[in-house]
Amino acid sequence: MKRFLRYERYNHFNALFCYRSPIIVILLAGLMVAALGCVPRNIPVIDRYNLADQFYHQKKYKRAARLYTTFLLQNPQHPLADRAIFHLGRISLHQKEYQRAFFQFEKIILNYPHSVYFLEAKLGIALCYFYFQNYAESIPLFQEYLRYDHAGQEDETIIFLADAYFALKEYRKALDEYTSFLQMFDPQNKQTPKILYKISLCWIHLEKYDLAIANLHHLLNTKYGVTHRSEIHQSLAKANLMRKLPLEALDELLKARQYAEDPELLRQYEQEIIAVIQNQISQEELQTLIGRYNKNYPADLALIELGYKLQKGSQLLKARQVWEEFLTTFPNHPGKETVLGALEKLDLRLTINKTKIGCIVPISGDLSVYGNKVVKGIKLALEEYNLRTNSDIRLFIVDSKGNPDYGKNGLELLAEKEQIMVFVGPLLSSVAYALAPVADELGVSIITPTATGESIPESSPYFFRNCLTNQQQGRALAEYAINVLNLERMGILYPYNPYGIELMKIFAQEIEKLGGEISIIEFYEEGDTDFRYQLERINWIRPEGLFIPGYPEEVVLIAPQVPFYVLEEEELAAELKEGEDTQRDPNISTGMLQENILADANTYIQIQSPSEKGEEKYDIQLLGCDGWYSEQVITYGGKYIEGVVFTSGFFKEDMEPHVREFVTNYKKNYGCLPDLLSAQAYDATNIILEALMKSDNVNREELRKSIYNTRDFYGVTGVTRFSSSGEAIKEIPILTIKNHRFIRLN
Numbered sequence: 240m241k242r243f244l245r246y247e248r249y250n251h252f253n254a255l256f257c258y259r260s261p262i263i264v265i266l267l268a269g270l271m272v273a274a275l276g277c278v279p280r281n282i283p284v285i286d287r288y289n290l291a292d293q294f295y296h297q298k299k300y301k302r303a304a305r306l307y308t309t310f311l312l313q314n315p316q317h318p319l320a321d322r323a324i325f326h327l328g329r330i331s332l333h334q335k336e337y338q339r340a341f342f343q344f345e346k347i348i349l350n351y352p353h354s355v356y357f358l359e360a361k362l363g364i365a366l367c368y369f370y371f372q373n374y375a376e377s378i379p380l381f382q383e384y385l386r387y388d389h390a391g392q393e394d395e396t397i398i399f400l401a402d403a404y405f406a407l408k409e410y411r412k413a414l415d416e417y418t419s420f421l422q423m424f425d426p427q428n429k430q431t432p433k434i435l436y437k438i439s440l441c442w443i444h445l446e447k448y449d450l451a452i453a454n455l456h457h458l459l460n461t462k463y464g465v466t467h468r469s470e471i472h473q474s475l476a477k478a479n480l481m482r483k484l485p486l487e488a489l490d491e492l493l494k495a496r497q498y499a500e501d502p503e504l505l506r507q508y509e510q511e512i513i514a515v516i517q518n519q520i521s522q523e524e525l526q527t528l529i530g531r532y533n534k535n536y537p538a539d540l541a542l543i544e545l546g547y548k549l550q551k552g553s554q555l556l557k558a559r560q561v562w563e564e565f566l567t568t569f570p571n572h573p574g575k576e577t578v579l580g581a582l583e584k585l586d587l588r589l590t591i592n593k594t595k596i597g598c599i600v601p602i603s604g605d606l607s608v609y610g611n612k613v614v615k616g617i618k619l620a621l622e623e624y625n626l627r628t629n630s631d632i633r634l635f636i637v638d639s640k641g642n643p644d645y646g647k648n649g650l651e652l653l654a655e656k657e658q659i660m661v662f663v664g665p666l667l668s669s670v671a672y673a674l675a676p677v678a679d680e681l682g683v684s685i686i687t688p689t690a691t692g693e694s695i696p697e698s699s700p701y702f703f704r705n706c707l708t709n710q711q712q713g714r715a716l717a718e719y720a721i722n723v724l725n726l727e728r729m730g731i732l733y734p735y736n737p738y739g740i741e742l743m744k745i746f747a748q749e750i751e752k753l754g755g756e757i758s759i760i761e762f763y764e765e766g767d768t769d770f771r772y773q774l775e776r777i778n779w780i781r782p783e784g785l786f787i788p789g790y791p792e793e794v795v796l797i798a799p800q801v802p803f804y805v806l807e808e809e810e811l812a813a814e815l816k817e818g819e820d821t822q823r824d825p826n827i828s829t830g831m832l833q834e835n836i837l838a839d840a841n842t843y844i845q846i847q848s849p850s851e852k853g854e855e856k857y858d859i860q861l862l863g864c865d866g867w868y869s870e871q872v873i874t875y876g877g878k879y880i881e882g883v884v885f886t887s888g889f890f891k892e893d894m895e896p897h898v899r900e901f902v903t904n905y906k907k908n909y910g911c912l913p914d915l916l917s918a919q920a921y922d923a924t925n926i927i928l929e930a931l932m933k934s935d936n937v938n939r940e941e942l943r944k945s946i947y948n949t950r951d952f953y954g955v956t957g958v959t960r961f962s963s964s965g966e967a968i969k970e971i972p973i974l975t976i977k978n979h980r981f982i983r984l985n
Contacts, residue, residue, distance in 0.1 A: 432463030599664035616920030643673030668692025696965035707888030713745030730782035922954035
């Protein structure tokens with residue numbers, strides 16, 4: 240038989256018990272003799288051993304251990320030493336001293352390889368590993384023990400092996416071992432009910448729920464079921480939870496709680512009941528639960544949770560009714576103070592001051608120039624409204640400084656202290672994301688006129704957005720290019736910054752959805768002034784349209800260079816041989832581009848031959864975004880920007896009366912023309928004021944609903960309504976430049 244492997248983690252203990260050091264032996268002998276002074280010294284060796292055996296079989300383990308230890312100290316080489324050591328190991332197991340048991344069994348393996356207890360010692364080590372929760376180490380030793388044909392502990396060993404697999408979550412292997420036990424041993428074996436219970440647990444984990452539930456119900460009618468009723472009901476609850484039947488699971492947990500005798504187990508079941516009510520049960524199921532249990536447990540927990548769910552769903556008045564019902568039904572409940580605190584916060588959410596509107600923007604620091612444009616738009620809307628309705632609605636401003644923490648603190652302060660009902664802002668997407676959970680908690684509506692980050696309105700039912708997003712303008716421009724301008728092949732030249740990258744991706748995706756193709760994509764770094772490298776490649780491909788999602792100072796530099804740079808065939812081939820391929824953003828999926836985006840000189844030449852020298856260069860339609868809507872473009876772009884097509888969220892040259900009035904009043908008040916930020920803030924404020932006018936008895940929740948129900952609001956940025964998520968839906972102006980003037984095309 241192969242010598243058993245040493246267990247290195249315990250080697251420092253082995254030296255202590257090998258009995259090879261005379262000094263250690265003498266010291267141990269002295270200590271043991273002192274400890275065991277009560278044992279008569281004149282008992283013969285064999286009688287001392289027999290007495291130890293007698294105590295061992297009588298399960299008087301402490302007395303047996305003393306005699307075995309004395310016997311070994313006095314007779315370390317005695318023929319019965321291995322048996323004494325083995326019994327000491329078994330005694331340690333019974334006393335749950337697994338570390339000491341491990342040492343004793345290891346002595347058998349290391350010092351008595353031919354002992355009749357060798358295999359049993361391996362089983363003892365396997366059991367120690369099992370109790371150490373080192374299940375992976377125990378499994379091969381259990382398996383080795385079971386390979387030998389002998390009588391004794393096969394039934395227990397199979398159970399331990401199966402339990403080890405179960406602990407490792409290898410439920411299929413555990414099930415096989417439990418099943419083999421039932422096949423090998425008498426059905427009347429005392430372990431059989433326990434094995435049937437373990438098999439049920441395996442079936443639950445293996446998603447055989449019907450088998451598990453049938454087996455567990457059968458066990459409830461057995462003697463085992465009577466003594467383990469609470470555990471069986473808990474397992475039935477687990478099966479029903481995995482079947483997504485939370486009410487049935489809750490019924491089983493309540494039965495488990497009823498039969499639990501151990502206080503710790505009782506607390507565990509109550510925690511599981513709370514978890515099911517809070518995380519697994521829907522609003523409708525909570526109402527069913529309340530009706531089923533009426534004034535008894537757990538209807539109290541269901542009422543509390545239903546209130547929170549209604550509050551989260553913005554049904555504040557219903558939440559208040561539910562919590563008031565809880566206080567009436569359970570006046571002395573331990574959770575009374577928690578509910579009273581929740582009601583106090585709820586009352587703050589329902590109480591508002593209709594004469595106050597908040598604003599969260601940076602009015603100091605680097606971003607103050609943009610924040611102040613938003614403030615100007617809000618103030619103008621309030622001045623006009625107060626004059627028209629003889630009202631006195633005041634503006635309270637939070638200086639966010641562009642910092643999420645400043646924004647959150649300001650929102651909390653003004654919403655609670657000043658009872659402000661609604662806010663305009665913030666300027667930045669990062670601040671908007673931070674405000675969403677606070678808006679949820681306080682029930683305060685927020686309309687951002689500028690933050691374009693993805694899914695901002697979806698972050699909270701109280702968040703709305705009234706601004707032109709990159710997604711909206713990318714889609715609108717792509718549709719106009721394909722459906723109105725009849726362009727098919729597009730190129731993109733974008734600035735390598737978050738704004739440019741996002742617009743590039745959106746425009747490319749929308750063009751492909753509409754059946755067009757993206758022939759080439761190039762980028763430039765912020766601050767670049769020479770675009771020869773990119774434009775030579777673009778002109779070689781000759782797309783019909785070129786989308787440039789840049790800013791005015793970039794557009795006026797790029798536009799004049801577009802018709803100037805044309806790369807000759809020989810120059811292009813030479814560059815490509817040097818390994819300079821078309822630049823692409825590494826974040827762009829190759830699947831987003833059509834196969835005709837070129838990779839080498841031969842492919843370029845197959846697509847389009849270059850123009851001959853002296854031949855007039857081809858026309859290319861320049862396409863842009865809202866950044867192009869600037870007098871700077873007209874002033875410095877000259878003839879090169881005539882006919883460009885771009886999106887804008889606001890067209891101040893519009894001849895609509897309400898737009899002309901806004902532009903006139905803005906210029907009169909502030910001495911300059913309004914821009915997109917001011918216009919969007921002006922409209923956002925008027926949407927709030929219009930919602931406020933619809934009811935004399937408005938609260939925060941009713942105001943939120945009123946804003947959400949906005950339809951056909953005629954603002955200076957277009958006719959507006961809100962989607963189900965709170966995103967503004969409006970027609971996006973498509974502009975061009977003709978004779979040095981901005982002209983609207985749609």
